[in-house]
Amino acid sequence: MTKHIFRQHGLVSKMDRQLQAGHKPVILWFTGLSGAGKSTLAHAVEKALFEHGCRTFVIDGDNVRHGLCGDLGFSAKDRQENIRRIGEMSKLFLEAGVITLTAFISPFRSDRNRVRDLVNEGEFIEIYCKADLNVCEQRDVKGLYAKARRGEIAEFTGISSPYEAPLNPELVIDTGAESLENCVAQVINYLQAIGAITV
Numbered sequence: 001m002t003k004h005i006f007r008q009h010g011l012v013s014k015m016d017r018q019l020q021a022g023h024k025p026v027i028l029w030f031t032g033l034s035g036a037g038k039s040t041l042a043h044a045v046e047k048a049l050f051e052h053g054c055r056t057f058v059i060d061g062d063n064v065r066h067g068l069c070g071d072l073g074f075s076a077k078d079r080q081e082n083i084r085r086i087g088e089m090s091k092l093f094l095e096a097g098v099i100t101l102t103a104f105i106s107p108f109r110s111d112r113n114r115v116r117d118l119v120n121e122g123e124f125i126e127i128y129c130k131a132d133l134n135v136c137e138q139r140d141v142k143g144l145y146a147k148a149r150r151g152e153i154a155e156f157t158g159i160s161s162p163y164e165a166p167l168n169p170e171l172v173i174d175t176g177a178e179s180l181e182n183c184v185a186q187v188i189n190y191l192q193a194i195g196a197i198t199v
Helices: 014-021 038-052 075-093 109-116 132-137 144-149 181-192
Strands: 025-032 056-060 099-103 124-129 170-171
Touching: 014 056, 014 075, 025 038, 025 109, 025 144, 038 099, 038 124, 038 181, 056 132, 075 099, 075 109, 109 124, 132 144, 170 181
Parallel strands: 025 099, 025 124, 056 099, 124 170
Antiparallel strands: none
């Protein structure tokens, strides 16, 4: 970083925004294989929170690839940069007092831990959307797994590129077997239990 760049500090603090919003800002980081239900769950949780007056925003992997990270591929290096950018953006949303929900495969533990280290303890909530590979393949409406198995997609997580499951996530949700309603309830109950929300 150049010595000619200086951080600016605003007159409205994160605590000010938290008090105005009536809830704590946190990052809900949904991780899991393609087809595990990350985006579906993230959007359903957002809807439940929004209906209770919470300030929320979902950052979805596919959507980000059309804009902020449109210049990146799927090599290990590009995946790392993709998550670095999302982590920094999520931190900004956190500072703005928003409950930020991110839905990314984010296959490498080191990348997820790097995002965790950007924020205070308790502000990064890792949610492992656990679903067996065969379930994910059955759900694959885009046909990505079939293409990966035919060799048409290189470095596809779960087939030709590894997925490192979280070792100590805040939540493990069996998205491969449980109903969406039950999965949403688990996230909401957790947020209530840690005092992030009071709905």
